[in-house]
Amino acid sequence: MANLELPDALLVKNYVAGNENxxxxxxxxxxxxxxxxxxxxxxxxxxxxxxxxxxxxxxIKTLKxxxxxxxxxxxxxxxxxxxxxxxxxxxKTKKMPLFRExxxxxxxxxMSDDSPTIENKIILDQVEEDLKKLIEKLPADQxxxxxxxxxxxxxxxxxxxxxxxxxxTALGRMRYALMNLRxxxxxxxxxxxx
Amino acid sequence: MAKxxxxxxxxxxxxxxxxxxxxxLLSYSKALSVIKIEDKSFEIIVN
Numbered sequence: 001m002a003n004l005e006l007p008d009a010l011l012v013k014n015y016v017a018g019n020e021n022x023x024x025x026x027x028x029x030x031x032x033x034x035x036x037x038x039x040x041x042x043x044x045x046x047x048x049x050x051x052x053x054x055x056x057x058x059x060i061k062t063l064k065x066x067x068x069x070x071x072x073x074x075x076x077x078x079x080x081x082x083x084x085x086x087x088x089x090x091x092k093t094k095k096m097p098l099f100r101e102x103x104x105x106x107x108x109x110x111m112s113d114d115s116p117t118i119e120n121k122i123i124l125d126q127v128e129e130d131l132k133k134l135i136e137k138l139p140a141d142q143x144x145x146x147x148x149x150x151x152x153x154x155x156x157x158x159x160x161x162x163x164x165x166x167x168x169t170a171l172g173r174m175r176y177a178l179m180n181l182r183x184x185x186x187x188x189x190x191x192x193x194x
Numbered sequence: 195m196a197k198x199x200x201x202x203x204x205x206x207x208x209x210x211x212x213x214x215x216x217x218x219l220l221s222y223s224k225a226l227s228v229i230k231i232e233d234k235s236f237e238i239i240v241n
Contacts, residue, residue: 065228
């Protein structure tokens, strides 16, 4: 008798006895019911495929270990396994929500990369280079204060101690340094933005 | 003629898993043997 005509219970028995074709028949017979059931709960083909696969892995393991009690309800049993796996899936995704890329929703709208692009890095390097050239053109006393403050991150108290001038003089030199830089930038219409 | 307002079923009746999934399961089944020794069971996968 062809496998296709045999009842589930007999196919299960044959499979446990070593007939691998019996499993193929069982899957073929019930795949659309089981898969349709999973898909109706999941609405995602890939995940449904995964759950379908996991369901039958459990079925195979249980049958091969002879721990299945045949009660003539093979389909109901498989459905119950898939139902439990669906619940497991939702438990997992609840902890870690799944975002899927759709036409209305792009994952990149909530994820962004803040690191500068190669172009931005090149522009930034260029700006730094131009600024250094401009600073070189400042009077020595102003340049000294500005470099200590901006590039060496020193306080005005430290600058005044190192250069031997008062804090007010250091502040004044810094102010003139910035004003002179602005003047040169405006005069030559230099763009120092990224 | 009367209009039908009911929605069509969203899930086609003929939905099936991918062929690769079924093929994997059949190969997995052929490769797997479960041996029970006392109360412990060992799964052996043949390459």
